[in-house]
Amino acid sequence: MTHTPVKDISVTICHDGKIHEIKTYANEYRSLMMLIYDQIYTEGFGECLGMGKCGTCLVEIISSSHELSCYERNEEMTLLRTGITGKEVHLSCQIMIDEYIDGIKVNII
Ligand code: FES
Numbered sequence: 602m603t604h605t606p607v608k609d610i611s612v613t614i615c616h617d618g619k620i621h622e623i624k625t626y627a628n629e630y631r632s633l634m635m636l637i638y639d640q641i642y643t644e645g646f647g648e649c650l651g652m653g654k655c656g657t658c659l660v661e662i663i664s665s666s667h668e669l670s671c672y673e674r675n676e677e678m679t680l681l682r683t684g685i686t687g688k689e690v691h692l693s694c695q696i697m698i699d700e701y702i703d704g705i706k707v708n709i710i
Contacts, residue, residue, distance in 0.1 A: 610698065613706040615663070616641055627699045632672070633707070634658040634694035643709060651694040656683040658693045659710040667701040685710060 607626045614621040614637060623640050630636040631651065637658070638647045649655035653675035662669075672695045679692060690710065696702065 608700065608703075610700065610703045612636065612702060614641060614709065615707070616643060616709040625698055630698045632694045633660065633696040633698065633702065634692070636698060637693060637709065641709075646709070647694060649694075653679055653692055653695055656680070656685075656692070659683065659685060660691055660693045660696075660707040661687065661710055662689040662691060663706040663708055665702070665705040667703075669705075670697040670699050670701050671695045672697065 610625050610627065612623045612625060612633070614623060621641055623636065625636060630639065634647045634651060637643065645657055647655075648657045653672070656679045671691075674695060676692050676695045680686060680690065693707070
């Protein structure tokens with residue numbers, strides 16, 4: 602029996618003037634929010650634990666080389682409610698950790 606090697610996924614997170622280069626693999630975390638929540642503790646981040654309702658997990662995508670895989674739970678309404686808009690602003694809890702996120706760079710808002 603052969604095993605497919607697990608491919609590393611690299612994610613760069615900018616927060617509070619620091620740059621965090623994090624390695625993960627597909628589905629290690631349910632979402633980018635869970636990765637940030639686990640790896641970079643930031644107070645008050647991800648309060649609804651991924652329901653797409655609290656708006657405390659906002660990130661701005663600085664660069665990404667693929668179209669991202671996303672859940673579609675309440676993102677549009679929640680972004681409208683926060684009043685923080687922009688094509689590159691997303692709820693990190695709606696972004697999946699899979700091969701398409703590899704190489705992404707985001708800024709925690
Ligand atoms: S964790 Fe609440 S909206 Fe993302």
